[in-house]
């Protein structure tokens with residue numbers, strides 16, 4: 001296919017993905033907004049008022065970037081895994097597989113859709129946070145880069161999960177047993193400097209820690225980790241997950257008998 | 258030129274099923290070709306490999322001279338496929354299904370809408386364009402999939418048991434439609450297990466059994482092999498069967514026997530001979546599946 005044909009194929013998938021999550025917005029956009037608002041109220045307001053400042057900013061301010069990131073991560077992942085597995089389950093994925101579009105367009109299309117939902121949910125949660133705290137932005141572009149790259153990484157992860165999944169249960173395993181624990185332990189609610197040394201060391205193995213801290217650095221200029229290392233990790237994850245997905249599609253893993 | 262050229266195609270599924278055991282097949286450009294075989298013979302597997310839904314184990318396949326190992330995406334641009342089972346998103350609208358499919362082929366939106374209108378009108382689905390596909394009747398769903406397969410104006414249209422579960426009237430409409438497409442230059446490959454369908458429409462056919470092609474010829478030559486029809490004859494009392502020699506009679510019980518009739522013989526003559534033998538006819542019906550018989554004939558020949 002020519003470059004223009006590739007572009008048309010790509011925008012067809014992205015448009016379809018966006019139409020899908022917008023149509024069922026009460027299942028795709030609303031839940032994160034509600035959950036994160038509860039976190040703002042309970043942790044930020046009720047409990048945060050007793051905690052005092054963390055790293056020189058109020059506790060409410062401290063948790064905002066992490067809670068935005070949590071919404072981005074969950075939604076980017078969920079969008080791609082459920083959409084891709086859904087079309088595998090209904091077999092409508094065959095419409096794409098019989099077409100001449102190259103594998104990288106399939107990946108780009110689904111990841112584009114997931115990234116848009118991740119970023120959109122992030123924006124919505126951020127808008128809610130403005131009701132609780134005046135926003136500060138230390139470095140606007142860093143905020144954008146982190147939110148987009150994180151969304152891309154988890155969309156790619158969701159795609160790999162969707163390709164692999166054989167039944168609906170397989171779709172829930174990774175978010176429940178890996179994603180959620182790593183996010184909660186990734187420094188959304190605390191600076192890891194407040195942990196005992198052993199747990200600090202363990203925390204450094206958690207990639208989500210780097211994303212949340214990098215993102216928080218974009219807002220306040222404070223971070224538990226080196227921001228360039230954070231960027232490096234995101235780029236590395238995006239690169240390797242892209243390669244993995246490409247390999248899956250080439251071999252037909254989970255797609256071709 | 259060959260639209261399809263297949264050499265030594267083998268497919269062994271992960272569970273060990275040998276679905277294709279080394280198939281060779283050529284389909285000329287412009288042909289209306291039938292792949293005929295019982296359930297489980299391997300028809301869908303062949304189509305799956307052509308269209309990129311099944312990985313082959315070994316062998317070669319070329320679509321309009323493009324080797325699928327070298328450039329499968331390009332080979333796919335020539336094909337449109339109507340699968341055996343429904344495989345569209347049941348919540349999507351008819352029009353969106355066609356337009357998205359066009360998009361996957363890189364067809365610009367405006368052009369896709371134009372094609373969509375022409376195709377939906379031709380297939381009598383235009384009124385349904387804004388309906389969710391799950392609300393369509395069985396026959397409409399089948400036509401929707403035919404429409405979707407035509408959106409890229411394929412040179413090779415592949416239909417996997419297109420008339421299974423389609424009522425008689427619609428079946429004839431579909432035959433007319435496919436004939437018209439073929440006359441306008443589209444090569445058609447169709448799988449079926451109805452011999453009648455093949456006789457009605459196809460020029461050439463291959464018969465596939467347990468993953469092997471057991472015959473490949475012009476349809477008229479293949480059908481000649483089954484111009485004998487077996488009848489089950491019910492009479493009041495079976496006797497003097499020797500008077501019916503030449504009909505390969507087999508006595509079943511007191512009131513029933515089987516006889517072979519050539520298609521050219523007139524049924525009237527046979528009934529007359531029955532009366533001469535002193536038997537009173539109570540019922541007469543053709544027996545069973547001609548495809549089955551064709552298999553037996555071919556296997557006997559080989």
Ligand SMILES: Nc1ncnc2c1ncn2[C@@H]1O[C@H](COP(=O)(O)OP(=O)(O)O)[C@@H](O)[C@H]1O
Nearest residue numbers: 257270272274276295296297298299300301302
């Ligand atoms: N995904 C699969 N995994 C394992 N065996 C399969 C699969 N698909 C088809 N088969 C087997 O391969 C053989 C050929 O199947 P198929 O090509 O669907 O036949 P047909 O279309 O002629 O009915 C059958 O024995 C079938 O059970």
Ligand SMILES: [Mg+2]
Nearest residue numbers: 300301341417
């Ligand atoms: Mg089949």
